[in-house]
Structure formats: C-alpha cells, structure tokens
Amino acid sequence: MALLGHVGTLTHRQIAGWGWETDAPDMPLWVLIAIDRKVIGRCRADQFREDLAVEGIGTGWHGFSLDLPAGILLPKEGYEISVRREGDGQxxxxxxxxLEPAIRIVPDL
Known part of the structure; x- marks a missing residue:
C-alpha cells in the first residue's frame, strides 16, 4: 500500500501531521510515534484537515496529533522521532x- 503523509508540527510538547493510504482511501490509519526507537504513543489519523480536503487527499479526515506531557522531552535535549504506520512499521x-534542542545553554565566559 502506498503511504503518504507529513509531520508538520514537531515540538517538545506536540507531534502532529497526517497520514493516508492510497489503497484504502476512506480508512483512517493508526500511527506509532517513537522517540529514539521507544514507542511513546499511538494515534488514529482521523482528524479533519481542510488543507487535505482542498487538495483532494482522501476525505480530508487523515490528521493526527499527540500532545506530550511536560517532562517527557527535555527542551535542552535533541531527539530522533519516528512516525510509522502500525501493522507493518512503514x-x-x-x-x-x-527534533533539535529548544534551549541552548551557553556557559559564562
């Protein structure tokens, strides 16, 4: 199955985007979100996005969002974030x- 999608918001507090399978255009897919290879969340890509509807990407109901509790990702740290389709891991x-550090600590000179 062809998998399309994009992560448009990637911060230390939220990961959001969209995912769509062209071979199952009306079926919302589940995505797994992992930090440094450890799964921290699972989202159903079933939120409406007007930009997708306007572009003719399925029904437009393919958005997802994962709000992260404070402290899971430290602002002074960087991370590798993966977003994969549940089932086959694509x-x-x-x-x-x-995700680059949001805060850079500069030592006093």
Whole structure:
C-alpha cells in the first residue's frame, strides 16, 4: 500500500501531521510515534484537515496529533522521532525526524 503523509508540527510538547493510504482511501490509519526507537504513543489519523480536503487527499479526515506531557522531552535535549504506520512499521515520508534542542545553554565566559 502506498503511504503518504507529513509531520508538520514537531515540538517538545506536540507531534502532529497526517497520514493516508492510497489503497484504502476512506480508512483512517493508526500511527506509532517513537522517540529514539521507544514507542511513546499511538494515534488514529482521523482528524479533519481542510488543507487535505482542498487538495483532494482522501476525505480530508487523515490528521493526527499527540500532545506530550511536560517532562517527557527535555527542551535542552535533541531527539530522533519516528512516525510509522502500525501493522507493518512503514515510516511516513521524511521519518525519522530530528527534533533539535529548544534551549541552548551557553556557559559564562
């Protein structure tokens, strides 16, 4: 099955995007989100996104979002984030992603 998708929001507090299987256009898919190869969440890509509907990507109901509790990802750390289709583990296009540190500590000179 052809897998299309994109992660548009990648922060230390939220991961959001969309995923769609062209061979099952009306079926929402499940995605697994992992940090440094450890699965931290599972989302159903069934949220409506007007941009997808306008572009003719399925029904437009292919968005997903995972809110991360404070402290799971430390702002001064960077991480490798993967977003994969549940079942066969195929990565969304562009995955794995690199989340750079949000805070850089500069020592006093």
């Amino acid at each position: 990565h969304l296009p562009g995955s794995p992603y690199v």
